Amino acid sequence: MQSSASPAGGGALVSDPSVAPPSDSTLAYEAGVELKARSQWQYARMRFFRHKLAVISLVILCLFGLVAIFAKQLAPYGFDEINLESVDPVTGLAKSPRLEGGHILGTDQLGRDSLSRIIYGIRTSLWVALFVALLSTAIGTAVGALSGYYGGRVDNLLMRFTDLILTLPGLAVLLTAAVYFGSNDSEVAVGPFSVTIPQPMKIGLILALLFWVGLARIVRGLFLSLREKEFVEAAKAAGASDIRIIMRHILPNCVGPIVVFTTLITAAAILTEATLSFIGYGIQPPNAALGKLIVDGQSEGFTLWWLVVFPGLVITIIALAINFVGDGLRDALDPTQRRVRS
């Protein structure tokens, strides 16, 4: 199993809230200005913007996000549009990448424009990754918070479930689930309404159901240590309800590790979804996905290298950018784990 595919055990991201206020006053002295009061978030933002690679990566990610949103407007051709302009004696309808002629990244053997297919692929892949990230963060945080705060039976159940998930090889479970539940759209009746769950969303659901486990463990660990702290005791003494303590007092102290782990999940989701699609059990046509484009390209033989190279490059760039943003966020939100000395 490729270890990069699983975000479980993301390392110790625990920050001790008692040492959280960072002493960045030196920076103000260096700049020769008067010290002015800054909030935690202003400090975090400053630290993030000092991480150059993270900022560049964030810009790149935003660009890809825009491409995904405006795929229909940006793609020069339709996703399945067949262009019969010219037939090459060697490669048939397939054209290698060239600047003139309208197909910058070439076409496949059916004469479909590579660039347009990649743009639609980015749309699906990013959408799935975002869905996985949000859903598994929500589940992981909720379960981790509850079991860490209350302990006892909830906690026991969660830990047993985690053991179960960790016992089975991750990619195998994903594949089995994808084969048996994820191969087509499905109708779900919710009361009088019938909702169609699109196939990519089902792949996202399957990924999310596996990815929340690691986060739940981390959040549980944070809650276990934070619930013993004095400020929680004080809040209890002041008569705050459990919900209020969890939401207002403990959770804000966990934001750093949660956000960092979410970026790990997002990158893992992109790569795992591509892998599933590559093996053939991920996102199915007519939906485009970057991994699927690579298999299609590979099946047409290695002479059409551009069909394999470019979608893979896009996946790598996206995953790399997410990882760098995650690194920047760790520096920003978790000062105890700083990578760049300030």
Place this chain on the structure above:
Amino acid sequence: MLQYVIRRLLYSVVVLLAASFLTFTFVAISGDPLAPLRITPNISEQTIQNVEEAKHLNDPVPVRYWYWLKDAVTNQFGTTLLGNKPILPDLWRVMKNTLQLVIVAELLAILIAVGIGVYSALRQYSAFDYTTTTFSFLGLATPIFWLALMLQVAVVYVYEWTGSRIFPIANLSDVDPGTGVAFWIDRAHHLVLPVIVLMVASVAAYSRYMRASMLEVVSSDYVRTARAKGLTEKKVTMKHAFRNALIPLITLVALNFGALLAGAVVTETVFSLDGMGLYFITALGTNDPYPIMAWLMITATMVIIFNLIADIAYGYLDPRVRYD
């Protein structure tokens, strides 16, 4: 200690049973393993009913699970649904192949990663540190299957330009691999590309880990003490820092190795290697629950065993860890 191991193993059996029941239900309720029979024109309805009868396909899932469990325990995981082929011999064969691939790749990966990790921790923020950090970020962001395909594309292009086949891009052996030394040379030749692919992810992950762990140790009190009492820098690094920094990595490697025995699914698929991963993918394609179950049970057992080894090793290497 012994008590701890026994308790862990007993607990693992319970987890395995729960996991196997879940997966069995999962596979049994959703696929139709007889689909290839049903579309074969000259097989009668009667034959299909006979197979259904013989394999208890019409029974409720818990009953079928019970039959499977009995078969698994008393009859070495039984046979495949169609063709009645014994499952275990096939599994041993693919596991042997996977072991060859994984052991070589992991050993090389550990050696390289430890070197990189230690050196870049000792020379933090040097050019070497930045370069290896960048490469490990790249290694972690590259989809494994794509990397494998890129290598194949490269080999094919070299072949087209120069006419020489530098590395085979598929299979474990040539059609006629020979025997003895010739066989192993041929096998090694076939394993070069898969090993490189497998190593990339491992080296990237391990070297990051090693670097972090080394950095932590180097700034610890006992290393400062070792320096303060006048030990040579070499002794401080190798004896006091390096040994302790290695401990967390050993745990990670043990865990990862257990998972890798499940087969490098992707690598084996791209290079069509007859290993655990490809076996599983093939089994999935046939909807036959029995090979899938046997595979899952064996790999899950491996994961459990290596988890246990990781924990025991940790306690052995770091006496501060106590079992309770």
